[in-house]
Amino acid sequence: MTASTAEVISGVIRLAIGLFVTIRMLRMPGIGRHSANGVFYLFALVCLVFAECYWMIYDLLQMNARMPIAANELCEGAMFLLLAKELKTVFPKKFFFYKREVFAAMLFIAASVVLWIVWSGEWLQDILGGLCFGYLMCSCVIALKEEQLLTRTAWRSMLAGCVVLIALQAGVQLSSGQISHGFDLAAYLLMAAGEALILAKAVSLFRKRSGYRSLLAISFSGFIWSTSCFYMSSGSWYIFHYVISIVYIFMMWEAVKKEVLGA
């Protein structure tokens, strides 16, 4: 199976799962009956389904053509803002309560946006997408801090990992040949390690049947990390992170369901 076929298959799976979860959310008793809980997630899912649908049609009709700025990127940006809003309904604290962590997240996003622009040359969509993405990432950082899901050592390790990741990605852009390939491989392994750690934490919280606040914090953070990883990957690594993001769509749904049903 070629990488492009696998990409199409994983896209179809993500679209089908997005659609399935959207329909289940619409039929969920209690959604929107008493409060806005879950409504933002529902809107975000609809955005995800449409953006995915657009991608599939684009791939089918304009294969191998690089897409200029298009509606699906605005839709993805809106999806990030809606997910952030869903988190904000549960964790309403302002960003300045956790200045250091939020500042570090902002730096990571700023560096990522610079790297995206260097890689693609599409500064407008990368800046707009980066702003929405950054807002969601800062909201996730606040949620993780509020729930105290990570120890001080884990926060420090994460910070170090992100700094090394940015340095490796910058190395990929600045070097060539075998050295660039080495940097690339190291960055992929680091991202996969981060992915594995967050997924393990998420699975353990779900198995322990933790409260909905913890589940929301970890599943949304996992989703943003896997999205960030597949934005920085290509080939089979892209598919790997993409598939993990599908798992997080399910986890986010479970967490939102728990929140809406008040379980």
Place this chain on the structure above:
Amino acid sequence: MIYAENIMICIMVPFLIVFLFVRGKVKQFVLALLLGMAACLLGAYVGGFLGTVSGMNANDTAVYISPMIEETFKFFPFLFYLFLFDPEDDSLIVVAMGIGVGFASFENCCYILSYGANKMVYVLIRGMAVGVMHIVSMLSLCFGLIMARRLKALSFSIVLGALSLAMIFHSIYNLLVSKEGITSQIGYALPLLTAFVLYLYYRRFSSEQIAEENTFISD
């Protein structure tokens, strides 16, 4: 080459006269229709300008730029009405439909004057696909915002989400019809199918509203 401004004046004047003599929701509808036409003209100016600046050809401009510009221009008067006057749901639906109808009618007039109306198939496509698409995108956006308002979830992210959904629906339509064959046929059918789904939703929405009002009266 057509003179779109002249066509707009020609179509608008009778509606402006009508506007003076009607009241209530009809007045809202006529005003929204006029605003929809104006949005179409402004959207064409800005879309054409951005298409030239970005160096895209006509097809790429139609697929990538036009949906974003047109939906934004249709959205502005609607958003202005929603936030400034905080109207009832019914009035919002009337205004959304008026803007959609005005936009679609003016666009169809300009296209038919440019390319002629001698081919029945072409005229039907313009009316039943493109025309319906503008109404469907406005209505779905309107229903989304009404739902969010009822749930007290109307915020910047919801507004942006609803706008981006209208844009992407329009983009998917333009993308599908940009290539000949089965995809364009699916594209032409898409607005009518969506209109049918929205109609079912609207019926359910109306019956729920009536039930709520009855409950309120009996209480």
